[in-house]
Amino acid sequence: MTDAPTTAPVARAATAGEVLAGYLTAQAGAFLRALPQVVGEAGSRPGSLPASAQAADDLLRAVRRVGGALHTFAAAFDPQWAQESRTELRWLLNLLAQEPGYRRRAARLTGALDSLADASPDGAGMLAGHAGAPKARALLERQLTLARTRAHTAVLQELRSARLHALADRMTLLAGEVPLTAAAAEPVAALLPRAAAALAALLGAGERLPWQRAAQAYGGAGLHRLGAAQAEPGEVPAARAAADADAALAADDAPWLRARILVKRARYALEVCGAPGGGLAELDGVLARHREASDAAATVATAARTPRITPATAYVLGVVHADQRLEVESARYAFGRQWPGVAPGLVGPVAALPG
């Protein structure tokens, strides 16, 4: 941008609305191109969707970006339309993200188990040759296949629903004409305070994360001291059992999951403004790994409560659960290494954005 000719007054004089409309039109177009493939192939059996996997990725990508822009630059849009659109986009996101999520989780957990149980000449995992490993693998695969099938059925039902048609109509409208308010007529510089607010929200949340602890390898609590417990101290009846630990883990992960949302919002805000991402895509990737490991650990903890499993199976699930929580710690550590390189760029870069 620095070598752009100084005689480009048209681009400079663009309004906030024009910039937003350009971004949203492109994203809505991507949405509409991907949707028919996702709908058309969803009728096939789960797991046999190589083409629609890419289409679903494209669709989710567009859904996230439109939702992010509508949130961050809300003042430029008709409030009721923007709010309704975000609700519907979130619904589709939750609907479509589940099946690939279960597929990735199955690959992650069977991969981890195979690696832990592997005994090759140049090394062996800590479950090498353990009798419980194949049983635990089969159990996890069975439960995740069931969950994936259910998610697929839900997608099938909803893809023919009036709700999806209404959302498609909404995106068609967006691809042609974005419902803007008078605020959108302001110069493009009016976008900057909103983008800056998105960066500031991430900066605040990022600084409040216990990444200083995570930045010290093995210096954190590891598996020992997690987030604020939901349980009353000294009062943990056996019946509530494992749910307490699950709640503690969820409370421990929550600020990191929240940080990921804020990273995405900041990324898309910079995208709208045509500014470089400044390492936010990498942070997003690390937090995605955090989320997947956290979800995988929860799946293993649930599987370990399956009635009538053998002790050997349960033991292996305990090892795998701890291994996934170690992955969570590892992602936090990686975040702690990246954050100091990203955070300074979140302070006031928006003032210098290209118009």
Add this chain to the structure above:
Amino acid sequence: MTDAPTTAPVARAATAGEVLAGYLTAQAGAFLRALPQVVGEAGSRPGSLPASAQAADDLLRAVRRVGGALHTFAAAFDPQWAQESRTELRWLLNLLAQEPGYRRRAARLTGALDSLADASPDGAGMLAGHAGAPKARALLERQLTLARTRAHTAVLQELRSARLHALADRMTLLAGEVPLTAAAAEPVAALLPRAAAALAALLGAGERLPWQRAAQAYGGAGLHRLGAAQAEPGEVPAARAAADADAALAADDAPWLRARILVKRARYALEVCGAPGGGLAELDGVLARHREASDAAATVATAARTPRITPATAYVLGVVHADQRLEVESARYAFGRQWPGVAPGLVGPVAALPG
């Protein structure tokens, strides 16, 4: 030592034998002071030995130092006497180290379990409120108490044995007169090549350790790829089951356990020469933590093979096993941080030792 007056020719002219005899006499004296307390109190019940715990520590401390000096400076001693002495000292070391080892292991494992299962208002472990935690704790305590009782019985039997009396006589001799060879009549500088060899042995072993991997937090194989497997690839019958993983873990830990022996020998060699330890005590401490976590993990793996335990108990043991292996990784990481500060000091410092 650098500000010692230049007019101290007597100290400078000391022979190698005089320096060795001074060191060994002091250590043998410590041995003989501690032994009666250990023998006297060993008759009381196991676990009720606060006074003899200190005495046993003192005794083990002296045993290790005498053994180390006899090994490193072997050329100065009558070979047969030195060899026999080392064998007997190693016997006593193995005998006496077991009971306190089991006591520390029980404290480590119940402490880890309590921490993992804790649910206090400011945080909860990943096993908080888990129904299997109290059962797993009771199982580990029971098995370690049994092992400790057996070790105590063995100590009781051997402390009245002719073998111990003979060793005590040997140490009494050492406290008065060290059986030296003609080589011991050489100037004290003759000790330096031997001490240098002990440092070089550590340096070589240390550089061969995979600490570069360990120095990268979470960058290592974690629980996944351990030392060279003892099992044939693709041929792991269920009957051999967990033993394969145990063998792989043992193979993975072996070079670190060997490094600890070399650290101790180097420490004691420098002590004999009156030289500063140069961080070797800290390395020794880190490798002691490595050893204790490794032993504790093996105990948990064994406990998990106890017949008729519940799946909840087995699951908790799986988590605790992984947690202890994480401690092993953490100790290696700490070693990797310390080593670069210690290793350069192992190259040629002995030439500059005070005589």
